Amino acid sequence: MSELKKITYREALKAGIREALLNDDRVFLMGEDVGRYGGAFAVSKSLLEEFGEDRIMDVPLSESGFVGAGIGASLAGMKPIVEVMTVNFGLLPMDQIVNNAATLLHMSGGQLNVPVVIRMSCGIGKQLAAQHSHSWEPLFAHIPGLVVVSVGTHEDARGMLHTALEHPDPVIIFEYTSMLNLEAEIQIDAGHTDISRAKVRREGKDISIITYGIGVYKALEAAKRLSEQGIDAEVIDLRVLRPLDEDCFIKSVSKTHRALLVEEAWASVNISSEVSARIMENAFYELDAPVKRLGGSEVPIPYPLHLENASVPQVEDIENAVIKILRP
Amino acid sequence: MSELKKITYREALKAGIREALLNDDRVFLMGEDVGRYGGAFAVSKSLLEEFGEDRIMDVPLSESGFVGAGIGASLAGMKPIVEVMTVNFGLLPMDQIVNNAATLLHMSGGQLNVPVVIRMSCGIGKQLAAQHSHSWEPLFAHIPGLVVVSVGTHEDARGMLHTALEHPDPVIIFEYTSMLNLEAEIQIDAGHTDISRAKVRREGKDISIITYGIGVYKALEAAKRLSEQGIDAEVIDLRVLRPLDEDCFIKSVSKTHRALLVEEAWASVNISSEVSARIMENAFYELDAPVKRLGGSEVPIPYPLHLENASVPQVEDIENAVIKILRP
Amino acid sequence: MKNKNNLDPEKAEKLLFQMLLMRKFEEKSAELYTKEKIRGFLHLYIGEEAVATGIIQALKPEDYILATYREHAHALARGVDAGVIMAEMYGKQEGCSRGRGGSMHLFDKEKNFFGGNAIVSGHLPLATGMALASKKLKRDNITVCFFGEGAAAEGEFHEALNLASLWKVPVLFVCENNLYAMGTALRYTHAVQEIEKKGPAYGIESKAVDGMDLLKLMEAANKAVEQVRSSGEPYLLVCNTYRFRAHSMFDAELYRDKTEVEKWKKRDPIPKFRKYLLKENLISEAKVQELEKRLNTEIQKAVDLAEAGTWEAKEELTRFVYSENPVS
């Protein structure tokens, strides 16, 4: 086993982008303020200096236009990484993403590949209020033709982009603004990570906590605390939200017989709904208790910290919910 | 009980719009081709002649612009009915709908009401291929702050608009292109219908078929056929997709102990996922069998009839799925 | 030996045949639509043939073409086989999009024909992006994007043109101004009705041309294409034309006078061009008659191919949602 190094989530993302640019001339990064500003969240800082204007393209505010252009460029042989600064602006290019990127391959009878990668920073946690705190993974996960991945760990921050760029179909990558400064240890030679499989982040036998994104570290922390109370929770990071890796969580639930689904997105019609429905369909007779969900409050996120915190599941909420399921 | 009359779904919709225009001067209809063309599907035919250009406004192709303008007009005291010709163009104004219409009330601390009604024709069934056959109710149903309703019957086609216009918050109405020519009988004095409650369209005791939109008549037809085989199915029309009327379907499932969820939208992360998850959470111990879902195939809808038909649940599929649940 | 309009008999014959084929092909399509061989939406280009013909004759095979849902003529001009197009409109797997697209979604990657796009203005950003790829890859092809005057009201027009100009990429925007967007006349779509006046707001050279006159179109197209190719910068060519037929097969044409249509029919580009060729001795009466005969054979062949075509198996429904060989 190789050495570990400490790295922030931001540094991990940046290392992934830099590697991609070094590896393949067809790769370029385009988005609002990715160059001269250094990236809205400093993820792409200094890449303009290193790679030049042709590879790191600042674009005007025109999300539909430049995302569409990225799709077009990918149709014509490039490998664009399009950054939509945050998912909060991600509805503006959504028609491009759905009616073009996700559709062209099928609609053309298999002729046209769209190997574009679209990165969006997302989530809550910086008191940015209603229009800037969205978790819209569920909206994109509804769309066939897209591969939708969620970067819940430093390992994936470092390794998912490469795999996404190798995919011949459009990949949407969700990154989490509130995790950027978070440090963690990863293998010094950490490599590419899968975008087709969920991952068991902690093995356990009493209950499956199924989550993604910001939920992963929260669930791991909750599992740690629960273990002190004699509860052995398994933590599953879904990672790929479409197509879902059903086998992974069905297997887990078939072992633990209980599940808690955790996510920050608004609680109705979200990823957890889908996971719950699939457990219902495929592991109903394995269940010792109904599957429960902890989702985001169904409100436009308010600005004050105490209300923001109350809007999404916290470690204590996960802990309590697990206890309630196991010791009703 | 009053007399019945035969009416097409189109006529019912039109009668609702006409009544709204007659009732309140602040109501106006705006959308692409609603006036001179007579409505893309002839729903608003002759209304321009009757009400004039100020009440029936043809607008340029600019969905984000005119939907946003409708939201603005509602902020300033009007009661706009904004028609987005079909939901297929509904991603273009989605930022307006989500970040403005659904958000302003909460974000302003309760000051700003947005009493706009947005109508969209939707669904599959006319061989219109991938970009023109969308069922995106789930995308809108994910958004708090919106009231999302689905017009699954002639009664609601006639009566839902009025109720929607009385609501002080934004209401999205989904109508179904493929039902426009369908005739049915409704009360001659059919009035306004609820937009807050689901409705049991057929009572039964063996299984609950829970659906909305095009699914309603299909489920009723399947229930009829099933009754000939001695199966007594209850059919629930969800009608309001946000906020869901959970009580209604939980009560039904608690009675029948089995459920089949039917919808045409893509099968993952859809309304049925949410309904299944809620049954899991609230009626798990009532279930005699796992809840099953029949959803749309997860493909961009292809043009040829046989493939189009294969993309969504048909009456036989519902019938077979019920039988499989009841007589495994 | 070329005449002053740069025409020799061979090219003259080819162009005349092309326009006749477009006309006849669409007349046949309309007939087949009423026979329910073709379904869904069918948008005829009849009256506008000079535009696609004039522009596409100026292109090289390696240039990229994007068009709207009204694109049979463009595909024909590009050299996509009439039979393969007809098969597509039948929904047969021998069609150019494997039958999945239908009339609105003709694609032929080998011919660099990129659709067939039915979200109005949705392909403009793609065109800018494809041209960007050409620039980055140092290819010397250009991208040509056809769209209606209605599309120019959409935000994506604004974004795509601004990006193309900022990036200095070789794209020719061809606005087919046929005075109507469905039933909405130009004066209700644009506050400024001369679409060519919009180019300067983006620093894009723009020109309007009589779209009913093939000679004028060829001249304008040759110049525009040459300029885009040599400068590597965008250009906006507005072709003022008229559609003789309804918007689609679902259109009662309530919004315009028959006399207006008749007036425009007097400017039919096909007889005009034929007359010119005869006058200039670039073609003989006998040759014209021969062409008409060849035409009938060609159309018959196309219909035969479509009729003999086969339906894709239902089991293939979910193919091409994702790539089959996920290697990029």
Place this chain on the structure above:
Amino acid sequence: MKNKNNLDPEKAEKLLFQMLLMRKFEEKSAELYTKEKIRGFLHLYIGEEAVATGIIQALKPEDYILATYREHAHALARGVDAGVIMAEMYGKQEGCSRGRGGSMHLFDKEKNFFGGNAIVSGHLPLATGMALASKKLKRDNITVCFFGEGAAAEGEFHEALNLASLWKVPVLFVCENNLYAMGTALRYTHAVQEIEKKGPAYGIESKAVDGMDLLKLMEAANKAVEQVRSSGEPYLLVCNTYRFRAHSMFDAELYRDKTEVEKWKKRDPIPKFRKYLLKENLISEAKVQELEKRLNTEIQKAVDLAEAGTWEAKEELTRFVYSENPVS
């Protein structure tokens, strides 16, 4: 007694005080941000004060105002109490949006101040729609919409201006051209950098004005407002200005030279106006000193109010997602 610029001592004092208040208020806000009293995004208007001041002084109380996330100054000019704004920035329920909005989402319905919009250009369609409502309701108020030059690249700019012109509605579009959209300079945002050249493409009268000179601004604003009010038609006023501070508190300002900033600071609108007033004897030195003192008291009062403010109870989180009195 008014001087040639239509100023009397009373108005002169009021305007100077207003600009000083904006400046001081934001300096204080920056300080409070570093103390973590204010969180989330904070965008300062320092350097641009003449714009909001010059425009808003020309308005009547019944006129509607919409602004961006950089709107403290606009709210102050509109007469929203500084304490209530500060409380909002603290997230206290005494704030003008009940603390839910924070710095980016100031609303005050009574003052006809409609935000506080943080999706760039998302409020332009709203403005067109509000003006449409005024027209329909035969009110004689106008709508004023502030936005940045970056916003003018978005499709919604195109759509909103075209609609406003087609509909002939009384809206004044005020482009605050501060040369940067975050870190993206004007030349990277617009192929044509004179934003006023975009108006004619929509048939909208447009004018550029020195945004650093209150007198010139007042003159231009008075004229523009008068014209919008009397004609009932839109107008585009481009105010060329500069922000002295970073885009937001998360901005290392890598994209511009300190010397450029220093150069612009020499054109600071506040000293310039003060000097002018002193020269013209519209104010005395003593009065200026008195104003400074009043200013400090006012700021202190605002901070005190914010400090003394209270947090909304967590239990209220889900209020205002829908209206509490669903009567329209």
